[in-house]
Amino acid sequence: MSTDNPQLIEVTRGALVESRHRAAFAVTDTDGRVALSAGNAEQVVYARSAIKPLQALPLIESGAADAYALSPAEIALACASHGGEPRHVETVLGWLKRIGCTVGDLECGAHPPKNNTAMLALLRGQGDATPAHNNCSGKHTGFLTLARHTSAATKGYIAYTHAVQQRVLGVLETMTGLDLGTAPRGIDGCGIPVIGMPLGNLALAFARLIDPRDQPEARQAACERVCAAMAAEPFMIAGSGRYCTRVITATGGDALIKTGAEGVYCGALPKLGLGIALKVDDGAGRAAEVLMGQILRHFGVLDDSHAELLTRPVTNVVGSRVGECRAATDISF
16 A cells, blocks of 8 residues: 555544544546546555446346346346345345355355344344345355356356356456556465455446447446446445445435445446445445545535445444544545
8 A cells, every 4th residue: 555645534523533544546537637636546455345236237238138138237236235135135136046046155254144133133043144135145145146058067166266266357358448467466365366446446447337439339338237236226236224225315326335345435426437446454344434525525416414324333232323424624635
């Protein structure tokens, strides 16, 4: 991380600024022109789950989505980091059954629901978490669907060399304008490959997601369908009380945003033709949400009436507000 990245977000407790977060971001159009940036916009990052809308494109352009009659809710779930609420899990299970797979075919691993209400309900019912509860289970079901449709092996679909992941890699290359063959590579939390890409190119990819005129015809249709599904089914993207869901809902789809682990956020502004990518250096998700809110405010997508989306309260154990996570007082945009 660049030590030159500015302190864009601060966290208060009472009268004191208790913590500060450095970050970088880029906002670009489909020609790569920078509309706004701060810090090192060429910083190479792992976008993590923030690029799930891009990873869902092969599911549609391959014909798999039509072959299995995927609904907008299922396409949105393929883009999701969901909370494991009942509708999320039930949709995954129904989708798996339709493609002739079971929860045992998911290679994302199991964890308890991220949503507290859903987690407590599972515990009270003495149930066990399954891979369907994994926040990435929709994306993985999409990968299995693509494998089924293309007659690829379902086992091992998370491997870098598997045909499914190679299709995804090809989409990432054309959407970002990069040759990713020698890019830094690791393994994401759900087991799939994660590729290092500069923030500016990630922003370009999201600008192309909502304005794919320079992409092949099948890609254009896939982009349109992904964006429509995200706008129509914001609950499926994250869930109750989650920032992605709240912003997409509040803006009526004028901001299509997606969180990723370790302080990454990506998004697109359909009416403005702009893509956004940001990274908070220390990986703080709270700071990434507030920074995204401030960027959306700058472009007029959010305003002062959305105060709850522009800052994040700091509360104590009994729920009293004792401070806030907010834009730094000397923020320059």
